[in-house]
Each structure stands twice: as structure tokens, then as C-alpha cells.
Amino acid sequence: MxxxxxxxxxxxxxxxxxxxxxxxxxxxxxxxxxxxxxxxxxxxxxxxxxxxxxxxxxxxxxxxxxxxxxxxxxxxxALLPDDAFAAATVDQWLFWEQYSHEPAVAVCRAEMKFRGVRREARDPARVARGEAALDLMERHLAGTGWFVGDDATIADVALFAYTQWADEGGFDLAARPAIRDWLDRCKVAFRIEPDAIATAAGR
Missing domain, CATH: 3.40.30.10 (Glutaredoxin)
Known part of the structure; x- marks a missing residue:
């Protein structure tokens, strides 16, 4: 492959x-x-x-x-549940990530990190959409350890990918402790060593 x-x-x-x-x-x-x-x-x-x-x-x-x-x-x-409804719930988060999360959080990051856009110059509508997405994640994670079921699934993989870099897009996770704790759990579950990705990516 x-x-x-x-x-x-x-x-x-x-x-x-x-x-x-x-x-x-x-x-x-x-x-x-x-x-x-x-x-x-x-x-x-x-x-x-x-x-x-x-x-x-x-x-x-x-x-x-x-x-x-x-x-x-x-x-x-184990990353994709056998139960049909649980699998559909994973899909629900995957679709939401690409429609409501990635176009805001990831695009703001790309603009700031790769195009030199200043934090205050970000598109207000896009910023509001990103803040709303992160707020929804915080509310969900306040009541559970993972997005679907009792362990990590590809829903967590999909949402982890850009949420871990939300600060590079000007989003503050300081007031979102549930997201921060979940990010730490993801790093353990996915065996991501500190700075390993950053080093590989040349960041």
C-alpha cells in the first residue's frame, strides 16, 4: 500500500x-x-x-x-464498531468533521500557518463556525471519553487530526478542558509520541 x-x-x-x-x-x-x-x-x-x-x-x-x-x-x-447504529454514529461524526469542522478550523490554520494571515484578519464567519464546532465538541466530550462508545474509533481519529492544531488557526483551547483531556487520550490511544509528528512534518 x-x-x-x-x-x-x-x-x-x-x-x-x-x-x-x-x-x-x-x-x-x-x-x-x-x-x-x-x-x-x-x-x-x-x-x-x-x-x-x-x-x-x-x-x-x-x-x-x-x-x-x-x-x-x-x-x-475496533476502530469501526460492528454494531450498525454505532457505525452510523461514527459516520455521522465523519460527515460533520468534513462539513462543519475541517472547513473552518483547518482553513483558518492553513491561512495563518502557510499564508501568513494574521489572527485578527481571519474571516469572521469562518472563525465563528470554527468556534461553534469546537464548542459542540467540548459539550459532547464533557459527558464521555470518546465520540462513539467506550473506546477510540475513527471518529476520534478524524476529529483529532486538525483539533490538535486548532491553536495554529487562532482558536483557544484553554477554556475547553474536555477537548484538551481528549487530545491527551488520543495521543496515548494512537501511540503518538511527543513531537513525533511535528518532527516528521518539519514543523
Whole structure:
């Protein structure tokens, strides 16, 4: 299995977390989307949408879209419940992450970290959307340890990826203790050593 991506991208990081947690063998192929490497003819021949991450399997099949990939990789494991309703609840969080969380939290981070946008110059509507998403997470986590069930699932993987970097997008987690505690649990559950991702990503 080849994983095409960039470790500064939360969407790509999701794939690495799941693959590592499940002990899956893979080759990481660096693709810098900021430099346009996801728009080259060679990359577009593999993944026509020109987005990262992308996964190419040994049998020639390919899959894109981060949450579709982690859902496929996690099948049959504890990261994706067997119970149909619990699995649907995981999907509910995956869809919400891509629609209501990532477009705000991740985009604010990208603007500040990679484009030099000042905190006060962020789009107010996007900021409000990000704050609302984090507030919803805080309320949910105040009453439970994980997003679905009694242990980590790919719902936690998906939401961990960019929430861990929320401060880089100008969002303050200081008043959100439930999220901070959950982030710590995720790092243990996903066996993420301190600064390992930052070092690998060149941050």
C-alpha cells in the first residue's frame, strides 16, 4: 500500500494514524500540495481530483478522500464498531468533521500557518463556525471519553487530526478542558509520541 500525502495535513495524518494503529504495512509517498505536486499529470493520472491524501493498493485499486480511506482501512477492527447504529454514529461524526469542522478550523490554520494571515484578519464567519464546532465538541466530550462508545474509533481519529492544531488557526483551547483531556487520550490511544509528528512534518 502506498499513501500519498503530506504530514502537515490533518487529512493525510488520519491515514497514517489508522495504518500505524492497525499495524498495516505501507510506503509513505510525500506530496506537497502547496507546491502544486498534487496537480502534476502523474499525480492526476492516479487521483483525478488532484487532492491529498490518496492511497494506492497493491492490486491496483486506488482510493481518495481521507474519511473514506480510514473507514475502509478500519473495517473489521475496533476502530469501526460492528454494531450498525454505532457505525452510523461514527459516520455521522465523519460527515460533520468534513462539513462543519475541517472547513473552518483547518482553513483558518492553513491561512495563518502557510499564508501568513494574521489572527485578527481571519474571516469572521469562518472563525465563528470554527468556534461553534469546537464548542459542540467540548459539550459532547464533557459527558464521555470518546465520540462513539467506550473506546477510540475513527471518529476520534478524524476529529483529532486538525483539533490538535486548532491553536495554529487562532482558536483557544484553554477554556475547553474536555477537548484538551481528549487530545491527551488520543495521543496515548494512537501511540503518538511527543513531537513525533511535528518532527516528521518539519514543523
Amino acid at each position: 502506498r499513501i500519498y500525502g503530506d504530514l502537515t495535513s490533518g487529512n493525510c495524518l488520519k491515514i497514517k494514524i489508522v495504518a500505524d494503529r492497525l499495524g498495516l504495512a505501507y510506503e509513505w509517498v510525500p506530496v506537497d500540495a502547496v507546491k502544486g505536486e498534487s496537480r502534476t499529470p502523474a499525480y492526476l493520472a492516479l487521483f483525478p481530483a488532484g487532492q491529498i491524501p490518496g492511497v494506492a493498493f497493491a492490486d491496483g485499486r486506488r482510493l481518495a478522500q481521507s474519511n473514506a480511506i480510514i473507514r475502509y482501512l478500519a473495517r473489521g477492527s
